[in-house]
Amino acid sequence: MNESDTLVRLHETLAPRLRMFEAVARHQHVTQAADELGVPQPTVSRALARLQDELGFRLVERRGRGVRLTRAGRVLLPHVRRALDGLGDGAAELADAAAGRVTLAFLPTLGAEVVPALIGGFRADRPGVGFTLVQDVWETAVGHLRDGSVDLALTSPLPDEPGLRAQVLHTQPLRLVVPARHPLAGGSEVAMATVADEDFIMLKAGRGVRHLTDDLCLRAGYAPRVAFEGDEIDTVRGLVAAGLGVAVLPSAPGVPAPGTAELAITDPGAERPVGIAWPAGPYEPPAVSAFRTFVLAEGPGLVARGLA
Template sequence: MEHEQRSQARLSPSGDTQDIAAILAPRLAYFAGVARTEHVTRAAQEMQVPQSTLSRALVRLERDLGVDLFARHGRTVSLTPAGRTFLTSVERALAEVERAAEEVRADVDPASGKVAFGFLHTMGFETVPGLIRAFRVDHPRVRFSLVQNYGEAMIERLRAGELDLCLTSPVPDAPDLVARRLDEQRLRLVVPDDHRLASRRRVRLAEAAEEAFVTLEPGYGLRRITDDLCRQAGFRPRIAFEGEEAETLRGLVAAGLGVALLPPPAVPRPGVAELTVTAPRAAREIGVAWRAGIPDTPPVAAFKRFLLSRRGHLLPD
């Protein structure tokens, strides 16, 4: 009697929903099985549980809900109006649980599972499609959820568990992450094709100290690298425009609105000249990062091994 009062108290309108779910959840499948067969013995046989276990579970379920779900007729049972109402929601809930279970099992399947992979915008035109194409030679059915973003935003999503791996720059150094350097990408000083430096193949960055720069917004890894390289060259860049995407900056340069430090384009852009920077050494490291202490699913582990095997050969020549 005391136990019954405690159960009813937990299931009162003012009770905690999570407590209610914890009490009811193990019994819902039993309820649905008996409702389907309208026979306790037959349901117990189908579900391969002792009939006594099933009977006790139903009695406790009705007691905890405070309503009769079944009308008993000897060895058979039939749903009461309350039972029919409850069954509709129970079947929907069980179907959703089954769907969720199938989805997570599918995501970790070694052959056809899913990898949530983040990467920089500048990696999206050529590098990442090439990597995935090469990986799928041996793993043709692995699926990818792809996210393009700037470095800090990707690290946030990685920490939130929304990404399994991310390809980023600079390579992060944090205790909750594991990161491995994969490659290095040279940066170029991009100038309009009618610029005073356009006829040069090589240039010292200090020669652009008086120029207006177009750069990515603060928070982007390439922006931090640009500011640091200019500092090493002895000046602070005069920022004319800030953007969110490297090829947009290249377009601004072509329009004569400034110069920029950018990685090589996937496709040559008319209207600009791309100059090798001899001093300081202008390059950015590209690395892969993942959360420390989080076990990999088989498809994530396979793609991680693949990326690490490309160390030094990640980027197109």
């Protein structure tokens, strides 16, 4: 039996007593309810007795050859029916890759082109799948994965910790961005140790590029001296162009931004891997699994074009 079949069976194993109570209430007869459910009449009688003992209320009482609901049974019955309907809907959704909902966290830089293209391409074949979108920075997105509030995250860098899995879709080289008139601007490459005494312009804490920059500087033997912090990569580039410091950023599309120069960083690991991450739990809803498979197949090209 596969995972989806097992989950569908939850409807059968979670609420057998409630199902028996509902059938008895509908037929007002224990034997007829047992016949409908395909179980022996004593099984239904014992299930009702156990349910009543656990609740501490009588739910049915004898009436001739049949039974009728007590006041407590009449109060409980509509709630039982809603619970059974909800379990049935949930079991069907868990087993159906063409329905369900995917909660996706993603970096702001992927929101303009990459995420719409991925969702649009996926829903062309599975229009019944809904999406809840959470646009957030790296640190917050990984936190959402840890607490289970999102199913998948398109983020960078990728988490490497127990309980989470990840796969790279595209890797961007990181560059040292300096003002156009900086003494290093005429070069082609640089080691991070060379700029240990420079003022750095950084993205704010929690951003993936900030984490990567801090790590590169730390491995070069120093903590960067932060002059300014920004929320977005374009803001950081603008502050560099104004001569206010240097920055580590993904390579600019095309040519460097006006007023800046970019140098290749020779230190190992000077790159920004962008990919998809997900919880490594024992179960993944079919709709989530199907979308993750689609992203792994189509994402590398879409991410590369979207960040170019």
